[in-house]
Amino acid sequence: MVMQTIQIRLTEGLVEQIKSLVDKGIYPNSSECVRDAVRRLITGAGGKLELKEAEKVKQQIQKEIKESFQKPTGTSDLYPEDYSIREQIFSVLRKTARSFNFQEVESPAFETLDLLTKKSGQEILTQIFTLEQKGDEKFGLRFDLTVPITRMFLEKQKSIAKPVKWYALNRMWRYERPQAGRLREFYQLSVELFGSENPNSDAEVINLAIQCLKKLGLTDKDFFVKINNRKLLQGLLLSIVKEDKLEELVRIIDKSPKITPEEFKKELSRIKADYNKIRDILKCKTLEDIEKLKLNKMAKEGLEELKAVTSMIDKRYFKFDISVARGLAYYTGTVFEIFDKQEKFRALAGGGRYDNLVELYDGASTPATGFGMGYSTLSLLLKEKDLLPAADIAPDYFVVMIGDTKEKSLEIIKQLRKRYKVEYDLNERNVGNQMKYANSLNAKKVIFIGGDELKAGLFSVKDMKSGKEEKLSLDLL
């Protein structure tokens, strides 16, 4: 039994009466009371609830609640239609990544906790679905794909030609308290490029992200890339705070678009960072604005990288944004985030350069850059722009058997299935019900096979959309 939440409006008097039924213990809560009322309405079952019957209702409800097998909160079931839509979108992402010569890889669903906590520290444990320990090893479900892919890279690091261009499009899990809209299982495209410190590589991954969205039908009117460079940002900030305050300051700037100016000022004063100086930096909207500031060596280096990267990206698709920092120690150079033009949804994608990660996992120092693109926000935007592909699940042909033609029909079906999606009524119902079933499956065409048709070798083929019927021999299908 799947429950769905709806909002209802009732008069106060009715609400009082529902409450009283709940208080008496007849219903466990208001929802169940309303549900029972609606069920009685629909089935035409009796009006006022008698006490004897009430006990039965109560037991039935308790049984249903206890025995219903539901999917875990925060996860999704994909039925054929939704699955088909998602796979078409994934297919576009995969084809686009391959056109850039990125190769797909796949890692296990769970990893050792040592691996999972190495990058983000023990605090990430509260967000990890950990497995109950059965042997020596402690495992957790992966919460991203960058960490497992980095582990895979480490194992081949010595033997493989660089740069290495890999992607994974797969699911991951994060523990979230059950609440609306927070998914515990979700899909992400994770693109990683190891072994190149050249700005070409940053441009390559950003251009791939842009191309993925374009191939799904989105244009520069629908999305844009916010781009920045961590060296530039950190270089500028080091003229305001000392190194030991830098991480904290970056964190505050990163969240600045989400908090009020007052909160922002308060946060800054807490770490004794000069608001006016910070404001002067955040006021810069173009690289020309930046160039007017006093730049130290680190900032200059970042600016040069940023110029090199953006020179290779179509100007219609990106905007410089000095406030983009993307978290803490993880990123080292280029950073970017992709948003819908109205910034109505969460980021469609985010990424950048992470030159220290391979070393963190005890690999030989290796520059790296990449991005992640979640399916959840992407599908919301595509839906809003009416760009979701149509589900492709209808059979091409439905064979209607008339009279005693099963043996021959099955032969024909076998032949047709070599090229088409073909269905027939496995339950051998009458012609009317076969047609009803064909309709419920949205069959594109129906072929009628009766004794006369078999004799003549000509079959009526009905186009279910146009309603047109024609007589065809099988070799013309």
Next chain:
Amino acid sequence: MVMQTIQIRLTEGLVEQIKSLVDKGIYPNSSECVRDAVRRLITGAGGKLELKEAEKVKQQIQKEIKESFQKPTGTSDLYPEDYSIREQIFSVLRKTARSFNFQEVESPAFETLDLLTKKSGQEILTQIFTLEQKGDEKFGLRFDLTVPITRMFLEKQKSIAKPVKWYALNRMWRYERPQAGRLREFYQLSVELFGSENPNSDAEVINLAIQCLKKLGLTDKDFFVKINNRKLLQGLLLSIVKEDKLEELVRIIDKSPKITPEEFKKELSRIKADYNKIRDILKCKTLEDIEKLKLNKMAKEGLEELKAVTSMIDKRYFKFDISVARGLAYYTGTVFEIFDKQEKFRALAGGGRYDNLVELYDGASTPATGFGMGYSTLSLLLKEKDLLPAADIAPDYFVVMIGDTKEKSLEIIKQLRKRYKVEYDLNERNVGNQMKYANSLNAKKVIFIGGDELKAGLFSVKDMKSGKEEKLSLDLL
């Protein structure tokens, strides 16, 4: 650091000395001692181990052991080549299932323990990877796909036209003690057909399984289907034992091919089942043999079903086998297993009719039939028969930039990527190293872009397999 297990043979004397080094605490175990010896041999580092050096060696080994991040035992990393091979096989399975008008569905990786243990009882818990409980709910990783798909069916049971034909091709997990060849994470094609008790539906799923294998290049020389009917088997056995011994007897017959005749006799005598009578049943190799036996009503019904099902399956691909039972209460009618012809590997697939499962999960009584086909055994057989597809990961074109042609080259690459997989050297190395990189990627063709070529609009295109070179304008690519 990835470890691989190898077997070595050493003289007793050497083994003693290794033990003594381990006892002294210089090496944590024999493997590390041998590993260090081999490393010294290869690097040419000094012979006999001095005590001062020993301490350093010890520390280094401890560091390496501590810091190596490995994938969990019993799981696989799929690098591009293996991933490409597997996806091509999966693509054949998916296309074939769709040609039969089965639709793909997807369920979450974990489910409530209530759901997972309902079918198989609490003893399955030892094989489930359970999640550490964080909220109210207890979850475990799914160990098959039939249970989650059945749950999905239950939720739509009332609103959806029957029969319902679904499949999933996805991963699942079983806890196994770490040991060679036992996978903890594996893939299976799971095909389920709900809402049809007609033998057509059993034939439909068996024919789909056969067609999947044929489409992968396997023939009747490579595999065959063992087919039976649980009603037939149970009807026959009920003339030998009472109903309370039936389950146990079926279990013994099911494992009879794997145990010796002596063990078989012993097992039978334990439940007081007459060996000679059982032998007479198991001696039946054809349906004609069966018809010569005395059949009760249940056996007759099973026989009729079996005849109806097999009349719709190509005779070259199946063999009647009265000993096939497939476990216990789960299956109710048709049962089948697919093996390689030599029966060298474990079953490629197995399935049958399970008319009671939906009801077990509190759904309205619904007949159902289906099968599971594991990727692991399938890929072993394909490999043995040399039928694994070639990995498809090479770029179609590799662009070699000569001199200062980057800007124009990037434009050309952008155009080519609309139709091809195209790569260039992101690290901008010299022409020799660009070619080396192109070779390491197995690029199919290389395009040379220099100043002269850009002026003339004609580019040298080298076929890397044949070595042939031709001059082409871009619109001819």
